[in-house]
Amino acid sequence: MAENKKKVKNDIIFIAAVVLLIGLAAGAMLLFREEGGAVEVKIDGKLYGTYSLSKDQVIEIRSGDDYNILVIEGGKAYVREANCPGADTYFNKCTNKKPISYRGESILCKEHGVVIAIIGGKEGEGPDIIM
Amino acid sequence: MSKKQIIITLIALLLVVVTLIAVILIREEDEPELTRFTTNAFGYFDTVTTISGYAETGEEFQAIADQICAELKTYHQLFDIYNRYEGVENLYKINKLYSGEHRVITVDRKIIDMLLYAKEMYQLTNGKMNIAMGSVLSIWHDYREEADENFGVGEIPPMDALVAAAEHTDINDLIIDEENCTVFLADPEMKLDVGAIAKGYAVEMVAKMLEERGITGYVLNVGGNIRTVGAKGNGEKWMAGIENPGLDIDESYTAYIGLAGEAVVTSGSYQRYFLDKNGNEYHHIIDGETLMPADYFVAVSIICKHSGMGDGLSTALFCMPLEEGMAIIESLDGVEAMWTFEDGTIVKSSGFSSFEVEYNS
Numbered sequence: 001m002a003e004n005k006k007k008v009k010n011d012i013i014f015i016a017a018v019v020l021l022i023g024l025a026a027g028a029m030l031l032f033r034e035e036g037g038a039v040e041v042k043i044d045g046k047l048y049g050t051y052s053l054s055k056d057q058v059i060e061i062r063s064g065d066d067y068n069i070l071v072i073e074g075g076k077a078y079v080r081e082a083n084c085p086g087a088d089t090y091f092n093k094c095t096n097k098k099p100i101s102y103r104g105e106s107i108l109c110k111e112h113g114v115v116i117a118i119i120g121g122k123e124g125e126g127p128d129i130i131m
Numbered sequence: 132m133s134k135k136q137i138i139i140t141l142i143a144l145l146l147v148v149v150t151l152i153a154v155i156l157i158r159e160e161d162e163p164e165l166t167r168f169t170t171n172a173f174g175y176f177d178t179v180t181t182i183s184g185y186a187e188t189g190e191e192f193q194a195i196a197d198q199i200c201a202e203l204k205t206y207h208q209l210f211d212i213y214n215r216y217e218g219v220e221n222l223y224k225i226n227k228l229y230s231g232e233h234r235v236i237t238v239d240r241k242i243i244d245m246l247l248y249a250k251e252m253y254q255l256t257n258g259k260m261n262i263a264m265g266s267v268l269s270i271w272h273d274y275r276e277e278a279d280e281n282f283g284v285g286e287i288p289p290m291d292a293l294v295a296a297a298e299h300t301d302i303n304d305l306i307i308d309e310e311n312c313t314v315f316l317a318d319p320e321m322k323l324d325v326g327a328i329a330k331g332y333a334v335e336m337v338a339k340m341l342e343e344r345g346i347t348g349y350v351l352n353v354g355g356n357i358r359t360v361g362a363k364g365n366g367e368k369w370m371a372g373i374e375n376p377g378l379d380i381d382e383s384y385t386a387y388i389g390l391a392g393e394a395v396v397t398s399g400s401y402q403r404y405f406l407d408k409n410g411n412e413y414h415h416i417i418d419g420e421t422l423m424p425a426d427y428f429v430a431v432s433i434i435c436k437h438s439g440m441g442d443g444l445s446t447a448l449f450c451m452p453l454e455e456g457m458a459i460i461e462s463l464d465g466v467e468a469m470w471t472f473e474d475g476t477i478v479k480s481s482g483f484s485s486f487e488v489e490y491n492s
Contacts, residue, residue, distance in 0.1 A: 011136060015143035023150045045172070098383075104169040108179045115171045123167070127372030127387060127490070128183070128363070131355050131397050131432075 037103060037121020039077045041070065044113040053077065053101065053121065066112040068094060076101040077116060084111035102126070165348065165364035168192035175203040176210075176330045178354030185348035185364025195346060199337055203353065206333035209239050210325055212265070225314055226265065226322050235308070235315045243312050245325065245332050246305070248439055252328060253302050255440075256447035256459065261419055263305055265322025266296035271417055278405035285405050287413055293422040300419065331356040331396055331442020338394075338438065350390075355397055358438040362391035370488055376401045376429045376471060385477055386469060388434060389488040396441035398449040399430035399471075418450040425450040428470050434486050435466040444468070453478060 041048040043063050051059060051072060058080075059070040069081040076099035084093070094109040094116075102124030106117040165185040170193070172180040182199055186192035208216045212226040220238045229236055249262045270288045278285025304318040334351050338358040341349060347361030350369055359369045368389035375385045376399055388395060400414035404424075407413065418425040431448045433441040444466070448456035453470055460468045460480045467483040 008135060008139065011139055012143075015139065015146075019143065019146050019150055026151055104167065104183065106169070106171055106181070108171055108173075110173055110179055113173055117169070117171065127384065128369045129350060129352060129357055129371040129390075129395075130384075131352070131357055131371055131373055131395065 037075075037101070037118050039070070039072060040115075040117050040119045042115045042117075048114075050119070053118070061112075061114055061116075063112060063114075068109055068112060068114055068116075070116060073099075077107070077118070079107055079109070079116070082109060082112070084109060167364060168196075170196050172200055172203075175200070175207040176333070176353055178330070180354075181352040183350045183352075195341075195349070199341070199349075199351065202337045202340060203333060206241070206329070206336060209242055210245065210329040210333065212323060212325070222323060222325065225316065230322070231319050233316075233319050235313045237311070237313050240312055241336075243307060243309060243314075245329065245439075246307055246314065246323075247309070248332060249325065249328050249443070250302065250305070250307070252440065252443040252447070256443065257451070257455065258302070259419060259447035259450050260327055260443040261300060261302055262323050262325050262328065263302040263321055264297075264300045264417070264419055265324035266299045266320065267293055267419070267422055268324040268326065268417060269322055270296055271415070275403075275405055275413075275415065283405050284408065287407060290422070297419075297422055327446040328439055328443045330354055331394070332439035334358045334442075335394070335438040355402065356394070356438055356442055357390075357396065358394040359390040359392055368488065370490065371395055372490075373397060373430075373432055373469070384490075385471060386432075386479075386483075387488050387490040388486045390434075390486070393434055393436055393486075394438035394441045395432060395434045396438065396445045397430055397432040398445035400424065400426075400449075401429060416446060416449050420450075427452060429473050430471040431456070432469045432471075433460075433466065434468075434483070435463075440466070 037053040039051045039053055041061055043061070048061060049059070051057060053072060053075050055072065056074070057072050061068040061070055067083055068079050071078055071080045078099040079094040079097065082094055094107050097107045100107055100118055103118050103121050105124060106115060108115055165187060167183060167185050168189055169181065169183040180203060182196045184192055184195060186195070208219045209221045212222045215223045215228070222242060224236050224238060252260045270292055274285055274288050299318050299320040301318060304316060304321050306315040306317055330353050334353050334356045335358060338351060338360050341360045348364040349360040351358050357371060362368055368391045371388045371390055372384035373386045373388065375382050398416055400416065404412045404414040414424045416425050417423065428449060431445050433445045433448070435441050435444070448459070448468060456468065456470070457480060460466055467486060468480045469483055470478045
């Protein structure tokens with residue numbers, strides 16, 4: 001009898017451990033699913049490409065003679081270079097914008113009709129509107 | 132396996148299932164029913180349009196965003212002084228088609244309403260927000276365009292040309308016949324430039340359209356003319372960060388504002404400018420008195436109900452001394468302003484802080 005009880009106790013401990021592990025695994029999976037933001041690039045409203053934020057890469061966004069060099073680095077995206085007129089002097093130019101990483105953030109190049117926006121991933125804790 | 136062990140195993144399995152369901156349920160409860168979506172568009176008012184809003188599905192949001200864009204397009208075409216559109220009785224007719232002719236011009240009712248509003252703003256701003264300044268502004272426009280083509284470096288217009296143009300900027304020469312939807316320029320040399328008000332006015336009209344349809348939880352941003360339609364989907368206020376124009380200062384924002392249905396508009400010298408050969412900056416907000424870019428401040432922000440008023444006031448206050456602007460703001464209910472000087476000094480109107488919110492980065 002005593003041995004049986006011990007067996008049952010062991011079983012309970014074992015099963016509890018399994019439950020805990022499955023719970024942790026499920027939690028981790030759900031957390032992981034929340035990540036996975038991507039950079040979506042559109043030119044004149046048409047999808048040009050979608051790039052994972054988790055992979056460091058350099059993308060040349062090209063349309064005719066126009067180009068913007070998009071860099072994804074350490075989970076953030078920014079424009080390193082663009083050949084639009086006034087690119088160096090204008091406050092609003094894409095190359096002067098801060099790196100983006102949160103859902104809904106975007107960098108815009110009006111001259112080239114390029115929209116670089118973060119889709120999916122986490123929502124930022126910064127202001128809803130920047131002006 | 133003994134009966135007991137089977138029962139225990141079954142209980143354990145049940146626990147696993149219950150745990151998983153609990154995890155999923157808790158997660159779903161954490162997530163709001165409404166999701167925030169954002170879309171960007173070009174092509175309206177020569178600037179960038181950003182629309183954010185809360186909806187249950189992306190399709191629902193897109194349908195509303197499409198309606199907003201359709202409305203913006205209508206206003207953009209009506210208020211466009213440079214281009215003609217098939218079947219649109221727009222401002223181009225006044226400024227280009229019949230320019231220099233003494234004739235009564237029929238335009239769309241929406242234009243009449245906007246022009247009347249602009250005349251009200253002229254009175255409110257001691258004449259600083261003057262849509263009759265087109266002849267002067269078109270000269271600056273041409274020089275700016277030329278600089279744009281040359282990587283932001285150009286020349287400034289000759290003063291005698293500006294002075295000659297300034298002879299034709301009397302708002303009283305803009306004769307509006309409300310009943311017949313016509314406009315008559317008593318001074319045929321006069322031109323209209325609605326750049327200081329049309330965007331904000333259009334945004335207000337679109338926001339009102341959404342409100343009339345009971346749509347809430349949206350924010351429109353057309354080139355810095357921001358109008359919130361209700362609070363956010365979760366009931367919180369929208370938080371707007373006013374970017375610090377001083378690039379050498381560490382703080383990214385000069386103020387955080389909470390909005391639920393109000394508009395906020397900033398006029399800044401840093402938004403659009405070109406350089407001359409010596410590296411001097413010439414921005415786009417021209418003072419009607421000096422005929423040169425106004426140099427009182429680097430930015431003026433206005434919070435108020437009507438986005439068109441915000442647009443007009445921010446431009447006007449940018450072109451007048453602090454004391455004069457402060458007197459206007461303090462005479463108005465529900466209108467607040469913030470001035471940012473070149474050296475980083477910030478002055479706020481008496482009620483501005485009631486809109487400010489805490490933000491812990």
